[in-house]
Amino acid sequence: MAQAQISDTQDDARLTPQGTGTPSAQCFSIAPMLDWTDRHCRYFHRLMTSQTLLYTEMVTTGAIIHGKGDYLGYSEQEHPISLQLGGSNPADLARCAKLAAERGYDEINLNVGCPSDRVQNGRFGACLMGEPALVADCVKAMRDVVDIPVTVKTRIGIDDQDSYEFLQAFIEQVRDAGCDTFIVHARKAWLSGLSPRENREIPPLDYPRVYKVKQDYANLTIALNGGVTSLEQTLEHLQHLDGVMMGREAYQNPYLLAQVDNLLFGQNNAVPSRHEVVRMMLPYMEQELAKGNYLSHMTRHMLGLFQNMQGARAWRRHLSENACKQGAGIQVVLDAMAKVPEFPQIEAVE
Numbered sequence: 001m002a003q004a005q006i007s008d009t010q011d012d013a014r015l016t017p018q019g020t021g022t023p024s025a026q027c028f029s030i031a032p033m034l035d036w037t038d039r040h041c042r043y044f045h046r047l048m049t050s051q052t053l054l055y056t057e058m059v060t061t062g063a064i065i066h067g068k069g070d071y072l073g074y075s076e077q078e079h080p081i082s083l084q085l086g087g088s089n090p091a092d093l094a095r096c097a098k099l100a101a102e103r104g105y106d107e108i109n110l111n112v113g114c115p116s117d118r119v120q121n122g123r124f125g126a127c128l129m130g131e132p133a134l135v136a137d138c139v140k141a142m143r144d145v146v147d148i149p150v151t152v153k154t155r156i157g158i159d160d161q162d163s164y165e166f167l168q169a170f171i172e173q174v175r176d177a178g179c180d181t182f183i184v185h186a187r188k189a190w191l192s193g194l195s196p197r198e199n200r201e202i203p204p205l206d207y208p209r210v211y212k213v214k215q216d217y218a219n220l221t222i223a224l225n226g227g228v229t230s231l232e233q234t235l236e237h238l239q240h241l242d243g244v245m246m247g248r249e250a251y252q253n254p255y256l257l258a259q260v261d262n263l264l265f266g267q268n269n270a271v272p273s274r275h276e277v278v279r280m281m282l283p284y285m286e287q288e289l290a291k292g293n294y295l296s297h298m299t300r301h302m303l304g305l306f307q308n309m310q311g312a313r314a315w316r317r318h319l320s321e322n323a324c325k326q327g328a329g330i331q332v333v334l335d336a337m338a339k340v341p342e343f344p345q346i347e348a349v350e
């Protein structure tokens with residue numbers, strides 16, 4: 001089993017590349033994902049891992065400053081939590097960072113990696129890699145008003161600006177403005193011609209380039225993102241880096257998070273079963289339903305919980321067909337769970 005293999009290779013030294021003896025806060029995080037890592041999703045993920053750093057979806061400064069909703073809302077249980085901001089106006093970013101710090105966020109992260117047209121029109125996201133002086137101003141403006149870390153999520157390059165020297169120049173300028181933590185998506189972004197989805201798949205991954213950043217800037221905290229699909233791979237990367245940020249795999253196969261605290265953060269916690277995770281989610285769901293929120297807005301993040309287990313398809317189907325019905329309550333979840341054998345949980349390829 002995967003679990004046993006991981007245990008055999010576990011080695012504390014791997015988790016602390018700088019020899020500090022303490023895993024970095026960045027050691028393992030779940031990526032910001034628009035429409036996916038909303039507060040229901042983060043609450044659900046937190047039930048399986050107490051240590052993982054959770055990122056919000058990207059929230060634009062415009063939404064926070066001019067929007068009508070509360071874009072900074074989250075549950076206390078979600079800590080440690082980082083707010084990812086999208087924007088490029090230093091004063092606006094500073095204003096939003098201050099609001100977020102007052103609300104108790106643990107970190108502010110600036111998005112310098114998203115390639116969508118909408119984001120480019122707003123002059124933020126990945127296109128900011130081409131404007132390192134502006135990114136430096138943004139970081140400095142935020143650092144001046146908050147005490148929590150200000151980090152940057154970036155790519156290894158954009159368009160034809162994809163040399164190592166280009167990445168170095170970006171990192172140095174932003175570092176000099178006070179950013180000491182970079183999360184690097186190990187592929188470049190094409191700013192035109194590729195959709196955001198294609199930009200997460202087509203440009204090739206270049207892990208050695210991210211390792212080199214850590215080698216050359218040992219004092220910076222460097223986390224790698226892109227294409228990581230298991231905790232075994234995470235452990236390998238942690239031999240070279242301070243952290244790994246996992247995106248799609250953590251969302252689609254969330255139960256892998258149940259092993260993270262013990263394997264990556266050196267904890268010795270009891271690991272809840274998948275059924276226990278669902279049961280732990282029920283009081284939260286009831287609370288949210290009572291506030292008028294929809295069941296499907298929560299259950300949509302849980303569809304992958306039983307991935308590869310006998311009954312996984314029935315679980316997914318029952319939730320997909322019933323959680324969206326008017327008045328759907330937690331009985332839908334109990335009925336879906338009853339379709340998955342609890343003892344023993346059997347792996348099955350469906």
Ligand SMILES: Cc1cc2nc3c(=O)[nH]c(=O)nc-3n(C[C@H](O)[C@H](O)[C@H](O)COP(=O)(O)O)c2cc1C
Nearest residue numbers: 031032033034057058111185226227228246247248
């Ligand atoms: C649905 C979706 C939404 C995303 N939204 C964001 C976002 O808001 N901010 C961001 O920096 N990256 C966003 N990303 C990119 C991820 O954070 C991550 O960089 C990318 O998926 C690569 O990591 P992975 O291979 O582990 O998924 C998104 C990715 C997906 C799949």
